[in-house]
Amino acid sequence: MNKEKLEEFRQLLQSQIDGLLREADKTVSEMTDEKTNFPDPTDRASLESDRNFELRIRDRERKLIMKIQEAIERIDAGEFGICDSCGEEIGEARLRARPVTTLCIDCKTEQERQERIG
Template identity: 70%
Template sequence: MTEEKKEEFRKLLNERMEALLEEANKTVSGMTDQRENYPDPTDRASMESERNFTLRIRDRERKLIGKIKEALERLDTNTFGICESCGEDISEERLKARPVTTLCIECKKKQENEERLRGV
């Protein structure tokens, strides 16, 4: 992979991480600013349900931030874009769609088929 392409992916990964961190900060400040009291149990349950949903999304985003950091480390160690299963190059199209990926499309399909067979 050329240095120009690496920098392109580094920029993309950093932009995604900044956007995720910004959303996380909004969520935290929004939850600490909410001092609403819902006397109606239905309203309170609805608010709690929305809050739990938001927290689940933020947890997924937290995991994605970890994957982004790992992808940035792979860029630094020149292993970005190399399938960790077969050692072949991961296509640029796949990396653009999912820059945190560690598997080429063939190895990912194989992994998904194995998971499906095991019922995971």
């Protein structure tokens, strides 16, 4: 992959990190700003349920940020876009759809097939 494409992917990945971090900051500030005291247990339970859901989402996003950082490290190491399994280039369309991927579509399909089999 040429340097121009790699830089394009780096910028895409960095913008994804920036967006995820903005959302995390927003969640933290909303949770620290809420000083509501609900006398009704149902309202309090609903708020807690919403908070737990939001925190689960943020945890998934934290894991995604780690994958994005790993992808940027692969760009720096010259390994971005190379399948970890077969060593072939990962198609650009697949990288655009999922830039953190480490497997080409054929290897990913085989991996999923193996997981279904057990």
